[in-house]
Amino acid sequence: MASTASFIPRATFPHPESIIKSYFLGHHKAGLTKMRQLISSVELIIECRDYRVPLSSRNPMFEKNLIGRERMIVYTKRDLGSNELDPRTRETIRRWHTPQKVLFTDCTSDNDIKKVISYAKDTARAVDSLTGTRMMLVGMPNVGKSSLLNALRRVGMHKGKAAITGGQPGVTRSIGSTVRVCSDPDILLYDTPGVFIPYVPNAATMLKLALVGCVKDSLIDPVTLCDYLLFRINLLAPELYAQWHPPTNDVMELLTAMAIETGRLGKGGVPDLTATAIWMIQRYRAGGMGRFILDDVDPGALQRRTEEEAKEGMSANQMRKGIKAERAAHKASRSNLD
């Protein structure tokens, strides 16, 4: 067993071939279509991204579809990604988007929500519409759109929840009517279903999105997810799991220690590693495995990402073929297991 001083974390993560890279479902497509239809009737688009994955939760499809539209980018769940490096990280992210408006929110912080309202009000005043200014929330699944809508209504109108929220993706399935989040000036907001990326560029992005709950939990093996989480934590601060185990690169060792400690044992007292992995993921999502950002944030990161996307330059046709082939392979591997 390694002490923290002598521990050498893995420099790379061996991505299993089995990780699916597509998750573009029917309601994502329908959400995108409806969003496109509404775009011309809204004055401001509030695009939500998850602060823990500021690059991975960016959907390039929005870039294409929202071109030329007034947009504010809100990095949600900042409470779950914040650590002592926060001010520098936020400044770097802000600079990625200059001159666009960028805000960071914890939906329970009235101060954060007031900043969103203040910017929305400026936009509404400039529009000066007699029938109210319409705005639209967009973003990847489970990034916190409905929670933001409820928080805006709570702070702006002193009213209770208007949208259902939940820990799994796909809670909002359709675009309903607008919700009033402020009355002076009148601001009406559309919530929209989360729209996933048609084809995730690499397995690491999919693992990060799965860790923060952007995809259905059954899509990726929880032990693999924990292994990736361990890989990231080891690069950052292995002491984050010191209460269970000294620094290790072996996820089985860590899960076994956690299973024994938390009593997750199966028949004959054998540690239940799958149940423990699910528990560890839930704990991470609630901030109990440390609060940090999973993407590498540096001044050039967004630029590199967009260049990579351009280089990959997948045509819509190639993308559809990729998704189809992957689904078929996934189905075949499942039926082999049955």
Ligand SMILES: Nc1nc2c(ncn2[C@@H]2O[C@H](COP(=O)(O)OP(=O)(O)OP(=O)(O)O)[C@@H](O)[C@H]2O)c(=O)[nH]1
């Ligand atoms: N800690 C924390 N949790 C948040 C925050 N915002 C949202 N959540 C949680 O994230 C989960 C998803 O939130 P939702 O508001 O349902 O997300 P959504 O983007 O509307 O989800 P879809 O309808 O699936 O697209 C819920 O469990 C929320 O409680 C936040 O600022 N901080």
